[in-house]
Amino acid sequence: MSILAPFLAFLLAGAVAAYHRLRLAYWAAITATLLVACWLFGANHTATLIAAAIVALIAVPLLVPGLRKPLVTAPLLGFYKKILPPLSQTERIALESGSVGFEGELFSGDPDWKQLLDQPKPQLTAEEQAFLDGPVEELARMTNDWEITHVHADLPPELWDFIKRNKFFGMIIPKEYGGLGFSALAHHKVIQKLASVSTVLSSTVGVPNSLGPGELLMHYGTQAQKDHYLPRLADGREVPCFGLTGPFAGSDATSIPDYGIVCEGEWNGAKVVGIKLTFDKRYITLAPVASIIGLAFRMYDPDGLLGDKRDLGITLALMPRDTAGVEVGRRHFPLNSPFQNGPVRGHEVFLPLSQIIGEENGIGEGWRMLSECLSIGRSITLPSTASGGAKFGAIVTGAYARIRKQFGLSVGRFEGVEEALARIAGKAYATSALSQATAAAVDRGEKPAVPSAIAKYHCTTMGREVAKDVMDVLGGKGIILGPRNFAGRAWQASPIAITVEGANIMTRSLLIFGQGAILCHPWVLKEMKAAQDPDAKAGLEAFDRNLFGHIGYAFSNAVRSFWFGLTAAKIGKAPGDDYTRRYFRKLDRYSANLALMADVSMLLLGGKLKFKESLSGRLGDVLSHLYMTSAMLKRYHDEGAPVADQPLLAWAFHNSVHEIELALSAALRNFPIRPVVWLLWALIFPWGRRAEAPSDRLGRRAAALLMTPNEARDRLAQGVFTTPCANNPAGRIDSYLARVVLAEPVERKFLKALKTSDIEALDFPAQLDEGVREGWITAEERKQLEELRAMTLDTISVDDFDPHELRAAGYYDLPQHQRHPREAA
Incomplete structure (x- = not known):
């Protein structure tokens, strides 16, 4: 034992220092102290000297900059440059356009929970609450979704008029331009409530307040452009749409084939320098009724009218609908959710440079503009729509399951239905917390690139899962369409949110971890910038600082992963109350697991990781559920930690940590370097995978909350339209x-x-x-x-x-040759 003691002291000092993230000098001091104690208390002197020599071999080269930089850092910098995957200009812009909020803490392996809990509770102003209680409530009462989806295939004129008159299209436009100047939270609450009434209605209101001309002009427009367009957009004189997606460029927006050639032409009777645009866009929401069309295209200057550069890059412009050569095509028909959507085309359409957003300063800046604004729009419209649908489905289906009886018993009392109700309840709670969290991030001034992707993917996915379970519980009530059916159209429309603004498969497999691993990691982006610094001396200095910070971080996460796994995350300091403290400890563990897996994956796979989409998707799932559970815990404490909500929180939390362990184990089982897997498995799952899906007992408690009047149910119902009326x-x-x-x-x-x-x-x-x-x-x-x-x-x-009521009105009145879409030329 006296021989082993110095080496045990060496390992103990390293583990303690790594766990608490002490500097290397502190580790050396602690280890030296322990070795001296071993010497004094009779440990084997030879063993102690060997352990001391090992400490010296590690500490001296690393603690002395004059030795460390030439002997260690410089060779590693050369190796790093060889394995560093090249970043395209568009990838660089996408990374730099987002900011990092609390999601960065989740990548740290040691989240600062105080930072999360100290964030101000999201709250509406009195004016915003009055708008929800007044115009939003009135609009919801006016809405008959069956007539919209079956009879008119559009909002009726009185709804369009009400929306414009009450400035629903101007929620994000500042008051000085005639808009409402609402917060992102208010925007979220409005869309959430409208989505519980009609997805056509929520889409119509949501799009002008999301990525489009209004938001782009606010951030990048010239003063003259703002003064002209924003008041007209705010009061509905102009209805906007934005053309990005085309037949040959969907998710890959940087490869758009639409182009504009710099030339001279005539505009309002004067000869000016402008661009001739040729474009073919589809899936453009509001295009059939839009009066002003935002357009993304690649701009070229072959004759050098603006300078020496031929390819000027992606650029954004505003195009009045009545511009000569613009063709707004016939409507698309998205899955019986007939919001206004259709193609926009044009061949050599001339626009002056003054129609470019930002005018000459906006030339070539389109991808940066889109990257910065997309994260903001995606944080609100789609997550809020999913939240409204999920909460509405939970509340009403719970009531239905209590009222509807079979065999003398409420159908909600059958265990099979209870399982579905529990999933509905837990996912509605999670969706609501996640969608509110991303809106709050926008209000804090963040540009939440990674959280917006998480919210878009998981809210819409859970929304579809809730819609499926709602349909299963309702049975025949759900499948017979008509004015009485409150679920069928939501089920039909659920794939739409999955598909738009970045298809969910792509969002999960490429964006969440792909961006998160670089943007949220505390060291990777800094190392990349240092490695690419043209000043070799400054680059080496920065790389040295960040590299050894990263190495310490990696050792810490390995130790923390093993310790938390060994103790089942039941030991350690954590915030929260007696109920939630255990939850925060579990998240500490999974944060360390994620950080460890991310580091190993990036180190060993390098640039190949970009193409390992299954691995990226699984690690993205871990990050997503960490963020989602953080949002749920934040919401729970913001609302005063109500005991009544605990079954909802518990079901959603246990479901998430179960998904985290499934994702981690799948990532390990499929990791391409098998010896590494054995070590990682021992560090992450020393006792095997232990997290279980929510129990039947917990599910029964969650389901019961939906079927009984109580305060938790009332809180879940907040923000959706449950007013009993003829149209609802x-x-x-x-x-x-x-x-x-x-x-x-x-x-x-x-x-x-x-x-x-x-x-x-x-x-x-x-x-x-x-x-x-x-x-x-x-x-x-x-x-x-x-x-x-x-x-x-x-x-x-x-x-x-x-x-005759089920016939498509007008279609069969057309001559036969007009009943089918025109074939492409």
Whole structure:
């Protein structure tokens, strides 16, 4: 034992120093102190001297800059430059256009939870709340989604007029330009509520307030452009759209084939320098009704009218609809969610340089503009839409499952339905927290590139999963379309959000970890910049500083991963209360796991990691669920840590950590270098994979919250349209829940008496008459049961139609040759 003691002291000092992220000098001092103690207390002197020599061999070259830089750093810098994957200009712009918020802490392996919990609670201003309670509520009451989707295939004129008159298109435009000047949180709340009424409505309002002319002009437009367009966009005189996607450039927007040639032409009667644009765009929301079209294209100057450079890069311009040569095509029809969407084309359309966003300063800056604004728009519109749909589905389906009975029992009491309700409840809670977190990040002035990708992917994915479970619980009620069906159109529309603004497959496999590994990592981007510094001396200095910071960080995460795995993350300092402290400890563990896996993957795979999309997707899942659970814990504490919400938080949290361990184990099983996997598995899962999916008992508690009036259910319902009215059958179902629960004891008493009696009455009214005569129920209870029967009938009823009502109005009135789309020339 006396021989092993110095080496155990060496390992112990290293582990403690790495866990607490002490500087190398402190590690050397602690180790030296322990070795001296070993010497004094009788450890083997030869072993102690060997351990001391090892410490000296490590510490002296690394602690003395004059030795470290030429002997260690310079050779490593040369090797690093060889394995460093080349960054294109577009990749560089995309990385530099985003900022890093709390997601950077999740990549650190030791998150500063105080930073998260100290962020101000997201709150609306009195003016914003009044807008939600006033115009938004009124607009929701006016909306009949069946008429929009089946009868008109559009918003009716009175809704368009109301939207414009109340400046729904100008929510993000500052007040000095006639807009509402709302926060991102208010924007999120408005879209969330409208999405619970109609996805066509939420899309129509969301797009002008997302990536498009308004936002681009606010950030990059000249003063003259702002003064002219922003007031007109705010009050609806101009309806905007933005053309980015084309037949040959979807997700790969940097490869757009649309082009503009610098030339001279005529504009408003004067000869000016401008551009001739040739373009073919599709999937452009609001294009069929837009009056001003934003356009992304590659700009060329073959005649050198603006300088020596021929390819000027991606540029953005504003094009009035009535510009000569512009063709707005016929409408697309997106999955029975007929928001205005269609193609825009043009051949040699002339625009002056004054129509370029930012004018001459905007030439070639289009990709930077899009990269910076896309993260902001993607943080709000799609996550908020998914949140509104998920919360609405949870609340109404919970009420339906309590009201609808089979075999004398509410269908929500069957375990199979309980499982679905638990998933609906937990994912609605997670989606709501995640969508609010990204909106809050925008309000803090961040440009959340990575969180926006996380929110877009996971909110829309969970939204689709919730829609599926809602349909399964509703059964026949869900599949029969009509005015009474509150779920069918949402189910049909769910793939749309999955597809737009970066398809989810691409977002998961390329963007989340691909950007996060560089942008959020505390050292990688700094090392890359140092390696590319044209000043060799400054570059070596910076690389030296960041490299050894990175090495210490990597050792720390290896030790922390092993320690947390060994102790099941039950030991250690953590914030929160008695209930959530264990959750924060678990996230500490998975943060260290992610950081370790990311470092090993980048070190060993180098530039090849970019093409390992399955590995990237799985590590992206880990980062995503870390961010999502952080958002849930933040929300829980912001709301005063309500005990009633604990089943929702617990289900969503355990589901996420289960997904984290599945993703980590899949990444390890498929890692291409097998000996490395054995070591990583021992560090990350020393006792094997332990996280389990939410239990049936927990699921039962979460499902019960949806089927009973309570404060947790009320909190989940905040921000969606549940007002009972003629146009909102779901609101009526929700309003019945409390009265149904009160009537259930009377119903059970009546049915029990009826079952044991020998009365011959077969219809319900006659049975009630007999019940009153026999004294089973009172006259007052009879009224209660009659009301229960009426509420149940309204809840479960579906629609039927005359055949002509289901025909596409106008289509079959066309001549045969006009019934099919024009073939492309």
